[in-house]
Amino acid sequence: MKLAVKIMAMRKQRGWSQEELAQQLSVSRQSVSKWESGASVPDLDKILKMSEIFDVSTDALLKEEMDLNERNTVFEDLQNERMKMEPPDRGNFVNNQNDTQQQFGEDTRNEEIPTHHVSMQEAKDYIEWAKHKAPWIALGTFLCVLSPVWLLLLGGTAEYKVLPITEDMAGGMGIAILLCMVAVAVAIFIIKGTPQERFQFFETQHLIADEEVRAMILEEKQEFALLSRKCVVTGVVLSILSVVPMMLMAAFSMPDIYYIYSLGVLLIFVAIATFFFVWSGTIAGSYRILLEEDDYSLKNKQNSGRRTQISRIYWCSVTAIFLAVSFLTNRWDLTWIIWACAGVLCGTVSAIMSLSRR
Known part of the structure; x- marks a missing residue:
């Protein structure tokens, strides 16, 4: 087994993300990513450090003939011997299990989660599906945030006699519009947001991908990172600016109806910001799911x-x-x-x- 595959496998067995392993090695996440994709090889001092972190010998890391199946066999033999020597007390069994995990750098909780091998075509299809659903999910969220605007505006204009309608009429029309927008949003969530049957287990099962597949996912993730940051910056700026109209109304002591108008503007700005957040987050989330990072790490799945x-x-x-x-x-x-x-x-x-x- 190649060093790149061993690093990735041992990291996943401990439920660590690339960022967490990088912090322990005092390197960047990009360095760990390159090691796991086979694009580069860690220095000798980093290999020594990894042998300490994973609690394995340097030979176990560098010797290609040794694979994880051998380690699993040794792990099972050692655990069986300890169970024979000690009474079947749950507290002792847990301690023995933890000791063995520390010795071999392995977390037996992986056995509780089904494992799925992700092919190149499957990974590409999942990313394309995420890109297809992202604008629709963002649109549904946009409609939900925007839905109270008409209720606020109609209620305010009726209360201050800006429009020749009663408050009951304004409330009825506003709620009707709100419910229609929410209904459309819910329909979008159900139709576009429900994962295809072959992708339903991606967020719950332990995903294993070959080096080429991981390299492809990492490359697309890095290409999307710049656009994702722009979306986040745009959303944050819009969220901050959304409060400006209301502050100006207070600064110039404008009539109360203008506060209602400014509240409507606030919701419009927040709705647009939310669209950017959800669109970029949905696509970025697909990469994290395939790479088992952050919220989708093996530890969180367990x-x-x-x-x-x-x-x-x-x-x-x-x-x-x-x-x-x-x-x-x-x-x-x-x-x-x-x-x-x-x-x-x-x-x-x-x-x-x-x-x-x-």
Whole structure:
């Protein structure tokens, strides 16, 4: 087995991303990427460092005749011997398992996740499918963010007699437009966002790709990186500028109706920014899925079932709290804030869970 394949395999067995391995070796992620694609060979000092990190000998890294199947066989023999020598106590078994994992640089939790070998054509098809669905998913998100604008504008113009309509008419028309836009967005999400059957397991199974396949994915990822950064910069700038009209209204003490107009402008800017975020994020996410990086690393996949259960419990609880507070207070105009707070808190809880796993 070649050195490039061994580095990639041992990194994945420990559930590390390329960035995490690069930090431990004090090199850039691009260097690790080149090593794994076979474009370059690590220096001797880096090979020595990797032997310490993976807890294997330098011969195991450099000797092409040795493969991971041999290591797995030795691992199983050693574990069986320890189980014979010690009583089947769960605490001892876990400790023995951890000791063996440290000795051989291997995480046996990989066995709990099905493995799939990704071919070149399969990787290309998945990337093309992600590029096809990205603008549609971004459009659906754009419509969802933009949907309250007409409700706000019609309600404000009716309240301040800008248009000859009653507040009930304005509310009815605004909600009708909102529901129509959300309905279109949901239809887009279902039709375009549902993965094809052959791609459904990509986010849950352990993906293995040959050097040529990984090199192709890395090349496309690097080519898209510049465009992705431009999209993120554009989205951030629009998000910041979205507040400017409202600040100007306050600075010049404009009539209240202008605050409503500025709020509509804010939502339009945020909707456009969200379009850029979602479009670039969807395409970039396809590369991370194929390379098993960041949120799609092997370690995160191993904990996906637990996260799913916690997420279900969390959002069901939030829904129950929202309905209870809304019905008890009858302040539906204010209780929507619960969802905004719940969304922010969800991100916080997710970050805490990630830190605790480390």
